[in-house]
Amino acid sequence: MTARMDKPDYYEVLGVSRDADERALKKAYRALAMQYHPDRNPGDTEAEDKFKMASEAYEVLRDPEKRRLYDTYGHAGVNNTGFSGFSGVDDIFSQFGDIFGDLFGFGGRGRGGAQRGSDLRYDMELTFAEAAQGLKRTIQVPRSVRCDTCDGSGAEAGSKPETCSMCRGRGQVHHQQGFFTLATTCPRCRGRGTTIAKPCKTCDGQGQKRVEREVSVRIPPGVDTGMKLRLRGEGDLGPGGHPGDLYVFLVVKEHPEFQRDGQDLHILREVDFARAALGGQVTIPTLEDDTTVNIPPGTQPGDRITLRGKGMPNPNHAESRGDIIVHVKVTIPKRLSQEQREALERYAEVTAAS
Ligand SMILES: [Zn+2]
Ligand SMILES: [Zn+2]
Incomplete structure (x- = not known):
């Protein structure tokens, strides 16, 4: 955790002001996530x-x-692992160090101590339509599993791990330093307490090997950037055989026209002032098909027309959907043709006379 002292400011990381609202945060995070996504920058x-x-900053600021x-406290307020007494700590937060320690958490520390495997993080990009409909996607997940050749012992067939002679199986050795006795991890067995005279050739004495597994992930309809799914037991296998969890972090691309606000979708339509006065129709996209929306006569600038239940589904209750809200922008022509001018002058005369 010492490296955290030099961590950059989260607001600077996202390039937002300190009073940025949720939408601004999400927008900034989405842009950075798209730019720096590991899939787009292999090996970089x-x-x-x-x-x-950027992910870390967003996780905290959202x-x-x-x-x-x-x-209030800076990085110390959110990254100190000892600082866990406050309420509202969600599952992911206690995993902060692991999740962000490494993209796939290799060699990470399990939540339940040494027995539990590391949690893994997978970042998934979705189009707006995919987020709206939900989908099932198969992803390749690297995972440590027990080596079958040595059955996890790390020793070659016919040999057995032996109690470490340096620490006598305790996994720790003690050093005298001045008045203090310091216990450190045994350098010979690296804390295992056992050594292997003939290491298993398949796993090089590790007792584990890495495999790529296919994991099927079902994304419910209505997800949004910043949401994550937790797949219990799909993480790394710990030395004790207990797997960690797999977290799928979602980044949803923006729709060219809709502005999303929770489950509601906002869209802007320009309507000529005469059309606003007389009434008419505009066409808008929906999550299903394009649809025609009636503009009632006498529509004012800024009026909203709400299409109930046409917005994004709630990922937790697919049957409950938000609304589509059409914001009407009434336009006034900057130039008029001769014919238009004559018609408008006639309109002005009638209005003045009435
Ligand atoms: Zn092996
Ligand atoms: Zn030892």
């Missing part, structure tokens, strides 16, 4: 670092409680 560790830092802590 600098991009990966930027990606991770959560009002964590943001308040960050604003």
